[in-house]
Each structure stands twice: as C-alpha cells, then as structure tokens.
Amino acid sequence: MAELAVAIVADDLTGAMDAAAPFARRGARTGVVIAPEHLAEVIGRDDLPEVLAINTESRHLSASEAAARVAEACGALLPLAPRVLFKKIDSTLRGNVVAECLAARRSSQRGLLISPAVPAQGRTLHDGQVFVHGAPLAATDYGRDARSVPPVEPLPTLFARQGLVIPVIPAGEMPNETDVIVDALNEADLRVLARRMLATPGRWLVVGAAGLSEALAVESCPSPSGPVPPAPPLDNVLIAVGSRCDQARRQVACLCEAVPSLPIIHAMEKSGAAQPAAARQKLVLPGSQSSPGYTSEQVAQGMARCVEGLLDTQPGQAPLLFLTGGDTAMAVLARLGVRQVELAGEWASGVAWGWLDGDRQRPIMTKAGGFGDDALLMRLGQASTTRG
Structure with missing residues (x-):
C-alpha cells in the first residue's frame, strides 16, 4: 500500500x-x-x-x-x-x-x-x-x-x-x-x-x-520538491463571500470602494439572484442587509444555488471561483458535485488555490473568512479588472 x-x-x-x-x-x-x-x-x-x-x-x-x-x-x-x-x-x-x-x-x-x-x-x-x-x-x-x-x-x-x-x-x-x-x-x-x-x-x-x-x-521541503504551477489568470473571476465576520465585511467594503464598477449579486434576494451579471468579474454576497432572518446553513445553500446559476450562464467559460467562508465553500463544491481539489499552492497568505477534481479548466481559490488584510479582495479585484 x-x-x-x-x-x-x-x-x-x-x-x-x-x-x-x-x-x-x-x-x-x-x-x-x-x-x-x-x-x-x-x-x-x-x-x-x-x-x-x-x-x-x-x-x-x-x-x-x-x-x-x-x-x-x-x-x-x-x-x-x-x-x-x-x-x-x-x-x-x-x-x-x-x-x-x-x-x-x-x-x-x-x-x-x-x-x-x-x-x-x-x-x-x-x-x-x-x-x-x-x-x-x-x-x-x-x-x-x-x-x-x-x-x-x-x-x-x-x-x-x-x-x-x-x-x-x-x-x-x-x-x-x-x-x-x-x-x-x-x-x-x-x-x-x-x-x-x-x-x-x-x-x-x-x-x-x-x-x-x-x-x-x-x-x-527546504527547497521545492517539484515544479510549482503559476497562479491562474484573473481576468474571469467569480468572488463569493459568505462569511459574516467583521474582517470579511471590511475586505468587501475595500473591494467595492476600489472597484465601483464591479457587479454585485445578492444571493438571498430574488431580484439579485435572477439577474446574473454578464461581466467577467462578479461579486456574490448573501444580501444587502446581511440577510436577516436566514440561518447560516440557509445562507450557504443560497450562495451555492446562486453560484451554480451564474456558472450555468457561462458554458465553456468556467471562471476562477474565489470562495470565502468554509460553509459557503463547502456548499458550493457539494452542489457542483466536486469530490476533491488538487492543490497547486497559494495566491496569497491564507489563500489556497488549485483545480476542482484536477480539471485544469476549473480553477478555485478559497480563504477562511477572517484571514487576510483589509485590502486582500481589493488586490484580487484590481488584478481582475486590469487583466480584463
């Protein structure tokens, strides 16, 4: 064995x-x-x-x-x-x-x-x-x-x-x-x-x-034991922030201030979820008022449904998924039928990235809600819009 x-x-x-x-x-x-x-x-x-x-x-x-x-x-x-x-x-x-x-x-x-x-x-x-x-x-x-x-x-x-x-x-x-x-x-x-x-x-x-x-x-591993793949392109990114912690809120606020044109989809609001943006960079949030009345599990499942719907609008153009918050990340991958992630490395400290089921056409990044400085999502969004 x-x-x-x-x-x-x-x-x-x-x-x-x-x-x-x-x-x-x-x-x-x-x-x-x-x-x-x-x-x-x-x-x-x-x-x-x-x-x-x-x-x-x-x-x-x-x-x-x-x-x-x-x-x-x-x-x-x-x-x-x-x-x-x-x-x-x-x-x-x-x-x-x-x-x-x-x-x-x-x-x-x-x-x-x-x-x-x-x-x-x-x-x-x-x-x-x-x-x-x-x-x-x-x-x-x-x-x-x-x-x-x-x-x-x-x-x-x-x-x-x-x-x-x-x-x-x-x-x-x-x-x-x-x-x-x-x-x-x-x-x-x-x-x-x-x-x-x-x-x-x-x-x-x-x-x-x-x-x-x-x-x-x-x-x-004092020195890399094998070749390390470069980070995936950032010109087509779907950012889903399900974490409700204060650090995640600050990161979202910083991102939205720096990239005011970034389309925002509110997963728990019917009007937002029914109108997926056509842009190649998008931000999915639970709701404009932090989704009052919903449990954490309901929010995670709502985020997963919204992300799946947005992916369905881009057949053959799988974006880089950036998922923040463990409950949301798990709900999304379970809904997509993923079994494992083949990891490639880190885009930034605390931001892991790899490929869904090893498919090089399906990149993913994840981050615990409380990790990263206030400007982390801003740097991702600015890189996305610059390349896009």
Whole structure:
C-alpha cells in the first residue's frame, strides 16, 4: 500500500485547504478530499498524493458526531503510515476542538502536540491562551461567532475538563511529555517546533492551524520538491463571500470602494439572484442587509444555488471561483458535485488555490473568512479588472 508524507484531518473545507496549501506551494503533490464519503475512493487510487487533507465537515456537529467522523477519517488514513498526522483545528478554537483531538488521539495512539498559533494572521498562543492581535480571544470578533462560539478558557482548562491534563511548554523548549501544549508567539517559534517534530516521525499527533502547517512545509521541503504551477489568470473571476465576520465585511467594503464598477449579486434576494451579471468579474454576497432572518446553513445553500446559476450562464467559460467562508465553500463544491481539489499552492497568505477534481479548466481559490488584510479582495479585484 502507498504511504503518505502528510495526512491532514480538518473540520471544515477552508481549513483543509489552507493547512495543505503550503506543501503544494513547495512542490509536493497535494490533494484535499472535500467530504468523508469521498475518502475511500481517493485513497484507493494508484496516484495517491504525497500530502492528503480530508474535510470531515464536523465543525457544527455535536461533539459525539464530530468525534466519530474524525475517528473514522484517522482510521482510514493511518494504514497509509503518514510521517506527519496533522489534526487541523480552527486558530480561534471554534468547533469541537477537544472532542476531535481526543478522538484522533485514541485512533492514532500518538501523543498530542498542540499549537494553533498563526502569527502571520495575528493569532498567537501564550500560557495556552489564544490571542488575536494581542487581545484575548473572548474579547475579539471571533469570540462572538454567530454559529460556532469559541470557548473562553485556555486550552489546558478545556482538556482537563475532559479528563486529560496537558502541560503548557514555553515557546522554544523541547517537549518531552506524552501530551503537550506549546506556546508560539512568532513564526520562528513554530519553525523550531516543526524541526523537532520531524525528527521523531510517528510520535506526535500534531494539532494546529495554518501557522504550524506552514512551518512543517518549510522544514520538510527546504527547497521545492517539484515544479510549482503559476497562479491562474484573473481576468474571469467569480468572488463569493459568505462569511459574516467583521474582517470579511471590511475586505468587501475595500473591494467595492476600489472597484465601483464591479457587479454585485445578492444571493438571498430574488431580484439579485435572477439577474446574473454578464461581466467577467462578479461579486456574490448573501444580501444587502446581511440577510436577516436566514440561518447560516440557509445562507450557504443560497450562495451555492446562486453560484451554480451564474456558472450555468457561462458554458465553456468556467471562471476562477474565489470562495470565502468554509460553509459557503463547502456548499458550493457539494452542489457542483466536486469530490476533491488538487492543490497547486497559494495566491496569497491564507489563500489556497488549485483545480476542482484536477480539471485544469476549473480553477478555485478559497480563504477562511477572517484571514487576510483589509485590502486582500481589493488586490484580487484590481488584478481582475486590469487583466480584463
């Protein structure tokens, strides 16, 4: 049976994409399976990639359901003897972090090594507590997530409540315990941690976010292991922003101010969804008033229907899909019948890109809603209109 260099188990689609993208950017053959029901088909093929991520789509499930999905995914991946088994968690601890980590720990019989810091996005870990741009997690916009409110306690408290006492190791120190939480304040801290993990393959169940996967990619592939494809053309782009977080709103506002001619389609408003724009650059939003009265699931499905309708108006001219927000990205790809994404790299930090089911005529980019600076979408929109 083929073996994997890196196996990644994530609880949502954008998380799976941004955790795997650093390896693709450095030339590793990398794939993302968008849902558990497609995993057996992918790992049964002869052309298994070096790095494989699976989206268990479990962030919004109950703790027991999420744990069961993670255990099943780990059970399928472990026979492939991954050198690194990576449990991707949200950097702001949304979802079933503890339940999923404990399930993966039981399945893998590996010790937990936890560090969800993403310093490039302002997320650090100090004394086992997540900070976002220097503020405690509970005091930030992420602490008020509408669908998945993160816990306010530090990680050691959360695990101790479930019967597992895990010490916190200061940044830069060598973990010797069976299970550890390791502080990280910058990328250098994560690089040191990655080097030490790679020196003992098979020992750790690595738990983290895009910051730690980036460090692992850099340390395991000091130079690109193969040719890295250029980013796709940006002259035909469909941007769908389903995330409701403040950062996504700021990015949309910046884009609209910089590109006032950009057509906007409101997916949850019948008049907007029924009149798809003919332009080669478009922006799809839930609604002009943030879609009051709709649940997050209804918004994601409405966005997916709208995107599918817009694609149907351009037969043979598949645009680059730019999907922001894990729920929206998953709803769109499920509606399009996609099984996996062949990753090619990153367009920008936290923006993964690749091809739907490996089809070079169907490019995609994804971004977690809270990732990126205010001008990220503006740069994409300006590049689109310049090339167009």
